[in-house]
Amino acid sequence: MSAMNTALSTEYYYTGTCSTINWPMSKVSWAYPYVAGTDTEASTGLDYMEWTDEKGKTDEAKKDVLKYMKLAKENDEGIAYSDDMLKITFTIAGASITEHPTYQVFKQAADLLNSIDGWQVEVKADSQALTKLSTGSLAVWAAAWGSTIDPDMYQVYHINSTATSTYSWGYREIKASPSQYPVExxxxxxxxxxxxxxxxxxxxQNDRKAIYKDAMKLVLDLAVELPVYQRQNLYAYNTKAVKGFYENVNPYESPLNEMWNLELVK
Structure with a gap:
């Protein structure tokens, strides 16, 4: 995560149509962490944000990666790596490797990691990626997620969830071998x-908001998910032909939210 500059993803879109996101939740959710009384995102408090929030800090990112590698070798809590674990494929969901917002993020991260002895990172596109996600067979991947209006985290992150999304976080392996993954x-x-x-x-809501902020910090600390960007929705319609569109449009309510009010302009 320290090797990835998520800001690069926004260059794929027109200015103002998307923005980076630091928490695994929609920015328009009432539970999204902001600094009180502002529209500034609350800090996650994690070191990797110093890199992902800024461009051009490849040296600092490289130092972070080397630091984590050193800690993994020295710790006594079961978190370690072998040389074969440094051979990783970054998978982009879809048929085209370059026509994806996250490609530049992956490419720069791969270049950075490959400049460190031992790493062998390859970026690939895979049209079957979403199918493979349901079995947890991809190491690192980029794909779009939808978000419901309620921020409940049970289905995606709870240890007892039966959703296949937990396979992507490695829950199946962690639960099968707790002694091998004691921290996780x-x-x-x-x-x-x-x-x-x-x-x-x-x-x-205020109580739930604080609870989910703490829960999301744990998810980010597990390093199983790196929030990248959130894009805006675009709706095009002709008010000279149809009137009565819903005006309070947001990611959860479209112009067709109250279809019964629509009528042809005479």
């Missing part, structure tokens, strides 16, 4: 599980 298992079976269930136990 402690998080997903402990505090993360508790927070997700706590968020479901109240309908008070």
């Amino acid at each position: 298992y402690k998080i997903i079976s402990g505090r993360l599980k508790e927070l997700i269930e706590e968020g479901r136990s109240t309908s008070v």
